[in-house]
Amino acid sequence: xPHVLTLIAAPGGLAPAHLRAAREALAALGADLxxxxxxxxxxxxxxxxxxxxxxxxxxxxxxALGEAPLDLIAQPRAGRRKALxxxxxxxxxxxxxxxxxxxxxxxxxxxxxxxxxxxxxxELDFAAALRERVAxxxxxxxxxLERVWQETAMTPGAATxxxxxxxxxxxxxxxxxGFTFFTSRVAERLGFHxxxxxxxxxxxxxxxxxxxxxxxxxxxxxxxxxxxxxxxxIPLSAAASVGDGANDLPMIxxxxxxxxxxxxxAVAAAARHRVAHGDLTALLYAQGIRREExxxx
Numbered sequence: 001x002p003h004v005l006t007l008i009a010a011p012g013g014l015a016p017a018h019l020r021a022a023r024e025a026l027a028a029l030g031a032d033l034x035x036x037x038x039x040x041x042x043x044x045x046x047x048x049x050x051x052x053x054x055x056x057x058x059x060x061x062x063x064a065l066g067e068a069p070l071d072l073i074a075q076p077r078a079g080r081r082k083a084l085x086x087x088x089x090x091x092x093x094x095x096x097x098x099x100x101x102x103x104x105x106x107x108x109x110x111x112x113x114x115x116x117x118x119x120x121x122x123e124l125d126f127a128a129a130l131r132e133r134v135a136x137x138x139x140x141x142x143x144x145l146e147r148v149w150q151e152t153a154m155t156p157g158a159a160t161x162x163x164x165x166x167x168x169x170x171x172x173x174x175x176x177x178g179f180t181f182f183t184s185r186v187a188e189r190l191g192f193h194x195x196x197x198x199x200x201x202x203x204x205x206x207x208x209x210x211x212x213x214x215x216x217x218x219x220x221x222x223x224x225x226x227x228x229x230x231x232x233x234i235p236l237s238a239a240a241s242v243g244d245g246a247n248d249l250p251m252i253x254x255x256x257x258x259x260x261x262x263x264x265x266a267v268a269a270a271a272r273h274r275v276a277h278g279d280l281t282a283l284l285y286a287q288g289i290r291r292e293e294x295x296x297x
Contacts, residue, residue, distance in 0.1 A: 025064035040291035088243030089176035122246030138209025157280030159297025
């Protein structure tokens with residue numbers, strides 16, 4: 001089956017020399033190569049190839065490119081453009097962990113962030129860790145949520161990713177182990193079709209220290225991917241997913257284009273596709289969507 005190796009860099013970071021080195025590495029393993037196809041000048045290009053497995057192509061190209069700050073994605077050429085995207089929110093679509101930022105208003109950011117980091121790397125049970133962290137915030141004024149929202153930044157490329165996919169006819173869903181207070185606002189700002197997350201319980205204008213059950217965890221994220229694919233009558237191979245934490249891994253592994261985005265080490269190691277240098281528009285290049293096709297959000 002014909003494949004394509006996509007090299008992606010920050011603007012201006014991809015040079016013809018990088019493409020030559022990658023092509024030579026693939027050719028040395030017996031790959032049949034087609035001409036380089038630039039998707040975005042200085043940012044992304046495709047190297048079509050045959051007679052070599054995707055994993056071999058990635059390994060050979062990475063060895064040839066050394067420490068160059070490039071993201072490499074190899075996949076079949078057919079069906080690259082996806083009809084569905086599921087995206088995590090914290091540290092993916094937004095730059096921060098919103099629960100950690102809420103904790104700052106209780107003077108507990110460092111303590112709670114340490115638990116978050118372990119949970120996102122798969123060292124702790126997600127649901128138990130979420131309950132533990134939220135319990136520490138009991139009595140916090142709910143106004144802290146609005147203050148966190150005002151300071152929450154979208155990850156570079158997020159608005160363009162969603163606007164472009166929607167223009168291409170794809171369905172987009174935000175699915176988070178965080179909170180609906182934030183996912184509702186992110187979804188409205190960026191134009192996601194729907195959003196799913198956990199609900200913080202409030203009473204008398206304060207956090208109760210509890211979250212509504214059942215907890216939205218990794219199993220719920222995977223179930224959402226499967227449900228939406230069924231609703232759209234598409235196979236999972238026609239879906240994309242992106243996230244950074246351990247609770248994202250099942251949906252990353254199940255989707256045809258599952259991307260670990262600036263992910264925790266355990267997640268990056270287990271994902272087929274990784275983006276560590278580019279922004280979220282890397283998911284557009286991975287689908288063969290050219291720079292001139294992008295829509296600004």
